[in-house]
Amino acid sequence: MSEGLVGFLDPEGKVxxxxxxxxxxxxxxxxxxxxxxxxxxxxxRMITLQRQxxxxxxxxxxGEEAAIIGSAFALKPxxxxxxxxxxxxxxxxxxxxxxxxxxxxxxxxxxxIKGRQMPxxxxxxxxxxxxxxxxxxxxxxxxxxxxxxxxxxxSKDVALxxxxxxxxSEGDFHVALNFAGVxxxxxxxxxxxNQWAISVPRQFQTASRTLAEKATAYNxxxxxxxxxxxxxxxxxxxxxxxxxxxxxxxxxIEAVTYRQGGHSTSDDPRVYRDEKEVQEWLKKDPISRxxxxxxxDGAWSETKDASLEEQIKDEIExxxxxxEKIGPPCIDTMFEDVLDTVPWNLEEQxxxxxASQEYxxxxxxx
Amino acid sequence: xxxxxxxxxVNDALRAEMKRDDRVVIMGEDVGKFGGVFxxxxxxxxxxxxxxxxxxxxxxxxxxxxxxxxxxxxxxPVPEIQFVDFIYPAFDQIVNEAAKMRYRSGGQFTCPMVIRxxxxxxxKGGLYHSQSPETxxxxxxxxxxxxxxxxxxxxxxxxxxxxxxxPVIFLEPKSLxxxxxxxxxxxxxxxxxxxxxxxxxxxxxxxxxxxxMVRVALEAAETAAEEDQFSVEVIDMRTLLPYDIDTVxxxxxxxxxxxxxxxxxxxCGFGAELSATISExxxxxxxxxxxxxxxxxxxxxxxxEHHYLPNETxxxxxxxxxxxx
Ligand SMILES: Cc1ncc(C[n+]2csc(CCOP(=O)(O)OP(=O)(O)O)c2C)c(N)n1
Numbered sequence: 001m002s003e004g005l006v007g008f009l010d011p012e013g014k015v016x017x018x019x020x021x022x023x024x025x026x027x028x029x030x031x032x033x034x035x036x037x038x039x040x041x042x043x044x045r046m047i048t049l050q051r052q053x054x055x056x057x058x059x060x061x062x063g064e065e066a067a068i069i070g071s072a073f074a075l076k077p078x079x080x081x082x083x084x085x086x087x088x089x090x091x092x093x094x095x096x097x098x099x100x101x102x103x104x105x106x107x108x109x110x111x112x113i114k115g116r117q118m119p120x121x122x123x124x125x126x127x128x129x130x131x132x133x134x135x136x137x138x139x140x141x142x143x144x145x146x147x148x149x150x151x152x153x154x155s156k157d158v159a160l161x162x163x164x165x166x167x168x169s170e171g172d173f174h175v176a177l178n179f180a181g182v183x184x185x186x187x188x189x190x191x192x193x194n195q196w197a198i199s200v201p202r203q204f205q206t207a208s209r210t211l212a213e214k215a216t217a218y219n220x221x222x223x224x225x226x227x228x229x230x231x232x233x234x235x236x237x238x239x240x241x242x243x244x245x246x247x248x249x250x251x252x253i254e255a256v257t258y259r260q261g262g263h264s265t266s267d268d269p270r271v272y273r274d275e276k277e278v279q280e281w282l283k284k285d286p287i288s289r290x291x292x293x294x295x296x297d298g299a300w301s302e303t304k305d306a307s308l309e310e311q312i313k314d315e316i317e318x319x320x321x322x323x324e325k326i327g328p329p330c331i332d333t334m335f336e337d338v339l340d341t342v343p344w345n346l347e348e349q350x351x352x353x354x355a356s357q358e359y360x361x362x363x364x365x366x
Numbered sequence: 367x368x369x370x371x372x373x374x375x376v377n378d379a380l381r382a383e384m385k386r387d388d389r390v391v392i393m394g395e396d397v398g399k400f401g402g403v404f405x406x407x408x409x410x411x412x413x414x415x416x417x418x419x420x421x422x423x424x425x426x427x428x429x430x431x432x433x434x435x436x437x438x439x440x441x442x443p444v445p446e447i448q449f450v451d452f453i454y455p456a457f458d459q460i461v462n463e464a465a466k467m468r469y470r471s472g473g474q475f476t477c478p479m480v481i482r483x484x485x486x487x488x489x490k491g492g493l494y495h496s497q498s499p500e501t502x503x504x505x506x507x508x509x510x511x512x513x514x515x516x517x518x519x520x521x522x523x524x525x526x527x528x529x530x531x532x533p534v535i536f537l538e539p540k541s542l543x544x545x546x547x548x549x550x551x552x553x554x555x556x557x558x559x560x561x562x563x564x565x566x567x568x569x570x571x572x573x574x575x576x577x578x579m580v581r582v583a584l585e586a587a588e589t590a591a592e593e594d595q596f597s598v599e600v601i602d603m604r605t606l607l608p609y610d611i612d613t614v615x616x617x618x619x620x621x622x623x624x625x626x627x628x629x630x631x632x633x634c635g636f637g638a639e640l641s642a643t644i645s646e647x648x649x650x651x652x653x654x655x656x657x658x659x660x661x662x663x664x665x666x667x668x669x670x671e672h673h674y675l676p677n678e679t680x681x682x683x684x685x686x687x688x689x690x691x
Pocket of ligand 1: 086
């Protein structure tokens, strides 16, 4: 367990005294910034869309972009990402096409998961971006298993799993860390400590001083990092990934960050939390901090930023317009993928649904 | 009499029982200051304080395991599981502990508690905010399972459940939370557990159902009456375990035709149990096979949720098939 919060940048994007930022080339830095901004603008757009009733639901990640994107950036494309529902940024970084993401939100015919899940539950086997489950914490042991399988088969692949502070209360979290410790699996547990689990504040989840210190009991590495400092998140995750590849086992990273918005479009956070707290955290916004850093560094300018904003806006509108026009999947798909083949009872039920639809149209004509 | 919805009726019942009995304690995720994601516990934290209404860490096994301990000690916990889809981490505690405590201790220890959970589909909740898993609990000896279909029953059944000396799984049809409104007395009353209700009397065919499907069945019954002149009897089971077989059999003997409706998947659903028991007890009274209109045997889908859920057409078709047989 390393002591204290790792961080390189102050809220104004200046490098803290005595800290050295990781050496990333300009192309990478700008790519990170672009994905962060895209993530933010997609979230904002989709929340508006939900308010207009054009999609059913949405979970944003405003404020947590550095934690999500910085950590995912430490992986190679072959490594596995096991996401929770807020990891849009990790998907975008992996190259998940915006159009495909929009199709999932609409649950339309082009949606890779055939309209079966609520918005934000993307999946891509090709990108090694796992299938998202709503139950909190369920995915954590899967990453232990993937990390174990990699080790058993002599592969250098690692698994990075995301979850919130609330998830550390679930049994699955503890089981996952324990197995990871016992088997020295190639797993990185990335806890986005955004301070809230819906309306329940972090201090109600655990009496532990930090979440990272929970690693100690399982004898895996534990690190606490400023989750709004993308360079710091990248750096500690990169170290964890390197350790895992060397066969030195798993790491729990606590990225200390903040959920700037509601839990989802279903709640109004003003009912349960103090607006002053929100304002304090907005000052530490990960995107404006990184932007200032880039400008200070001479890598970016307000003019370039304005044109990037325009580009992103267009990109989102194009994907959205195209996706919104597409109709629902073929209704028969509802009965597929339950098992590898469709058993007799589902054949019958598919027929039953067809018959009732025909019946309905006959009735309407009557 | 005020007209209220199911959420308000649940809130009313909780408040009334908390006032009457200071052993009643509410616990769960977001049930405190926030008042629950569906607002069922709204105002209770403010009224009764944090020793009687409290947020728990995000751990269903912890919520139920802890509630069992509290019940053993003599309290009357009413834990909320935010959505019944998230009850499974607590499944072991419910099935192996709460349900078996009385039996395995020769009646020395008991677990009087009510596990409240929103259940069922219809809110665009997809796989994990729509499930109807009542069968798992109906299949478990040692539990009671209750599901109201309207505000009046919700209040009376919840009060009865809190006063009951057994562990009760209280499933609230969330699609009706705000949609179902009705007159509910301000005073306290109980509706005895284990009693079904004939919500529409009829002579020709019986629909047995519960929860959110009661309304849909009633609509189908009205249409069948108008268009086909069928006289349809509709039974709301209200308690699914132990269930009221007498009311069902009496109706079947009268009508001799049965359609069972539930939104849970068909295979081994509650309808299978009802169907088996009806044929054991009333086979010679039946003029037609027992038809089931249910959710399909698939995970609950997002885009096609309204094709998944039984609707008036499917029920009507089953009624006509039953009558034409
Ligand atoms: C097992 C389970 N219980 C309850 C819920 C309802 N729920 C959805 S998200 C959430 C809070 C999660 O908080 P946290 O783990 O901190 O992640 P965050 O949403 O803050 O990213 C809850 C209680 C759920 N999805 N799964």
